[in-house]
């Protein structure tokens with residue numbers, strides 16, 4: 677999921693361009709290091725909007741994909757789940773209006789039901805009607821809370837300017853083809869003084885897994901073209917261009933994969949490579965499993981680290 681390889685490719689292209697333009701080894705050296713660590717230019721313009729949109733639509737038309745991925749982190753070593761951690765960052769007050777975009781199955785709210793202020797007006801939304809229907813059938817429905825559900829695209833939010841006190845996007849902006857449009861829509865419907873929260877992955881999320889996938893001929897660069905560039909580090913730069921105040925906090929979780937968790941982990945990996953886009957994955961699945969089992973036999977376990985965070989912006 678993490679677009680590491682596209683950054684590396686992009687950074688190298690930038691490096692050679694600078695070499696050509698500046699002709700000074702020192703300047704190029706300094707700038708290339710800054711690109712490798714900062715990745716301040718967006719890959720976004722190089723990517724295919726339709727490809728990103730279609731991939732996301734296909735992924736979330738089947739809620740099992742998301743559930744298989746969430747399932748793995750239940751076995752994490754962090755005693756606080758990501759949903760509880762994210763919720764603890766919100767600055768909600770009685771009677772305020774909250775909009776979540778790309779809510780998925782509504783897991784964040786299901787886990788935090790006891791903490792939800794009864795007078796909050798909450799709209800949970802997703803571009804996928806399937807996800808909206810799933811939320812409507814969940815335990816969120818029928819609670820003594822002001823929660824409603826709506827199909828909505830973050831690139832076109834059907835509300836007037838300055839309407840919401842809080843807007844949330846959790847691990848979803850990297851699925852959005854037109855990030856500029858999405859962020860300008862969020863800014864538009866947020867009240868002055870209101871908060872925008874965006875949780876997302878960090879650049880080195882799942883790094884151990886990417887090292888294994890490299891051994892197989894899976895086309896990670898092709899895969900990363902199906903995502904927009906919105907991880908914590910690039911997201912921070914983008915939000916700082918728009919919002920006067922932005923802060924960031926990190927969340928880490930590690931799953932120690934042993935033989936008992938290998939099948940859960942393999943389901944996770946499989947969900948990253950849908951057959952429609954990666955028909956070749958089927959022929960590597962067995963090999964990846966064997967490689968992981970070999971590491972587990974040799975070393976006793978295979979630790980996998982999830983690194984995420986939350987960006988909190990004030991309008």
Ligand SMILES: C[S@@+](CC[C@H](N)C(=O)[O-])C[C@H]1O[C@@H](n2cnc3c(N)ncnc32)[C@H](O)[C@@H]1O
Nearest residue numbers: 736778779780802803804829830846847848851
């Ligand atoms: C990785 S899931 C995250 C779901 C949930 N926020 C969570 O953290 O469990 C991404 C969600 O964003 C939704 N999504 C993708 N593109 C969207 C868009 N343009 N507008 C609104 N939602 C979108 C998908 O349908 C999917 O449910």
